[in-house]
Amino acid sequence: MTHDHTSTFPPVDAKHPLRLRLTPKAAPTGYVDGAWWPRTSDLAAELPELAEVLAIRLGAVSRVGYAMAGWDDTPRRVEVDGQVVRLEGFHVQDETSST
Secondary structure, three states: OOOOOEEOOOOOOOOOOOOEEEOOOOOOOOOOOEEEOOOOOOHHHHHHHHHHHHHHHHOOOOEEEEEHHHOOOOOOEEEEOOEEEEEEEEOOOOOOOEO
16 A cells, blocks of 8 residues: 655635734744644644745745644645645654644
């Protein structure tokens, strides 16, 4: 059996707005501070909407690091607006943070 390592998903729930809070935009510092409350533990389904919103402030998202303990099995890549976003799971990262 082979695993599909690329996924494309519609928004999780188009009826509800993305649950995201970011600090006010300041001078570029290399990072964004904020909080995101996903509705499920399916990162591949949750990420496209988040990446679309973050792209407004950061530009296209090309890679996401995440704590594997906090999510269901996740493919290595998802497609967002026709662009591939690489997903890199880590065992040692705090499960409440994504990078």
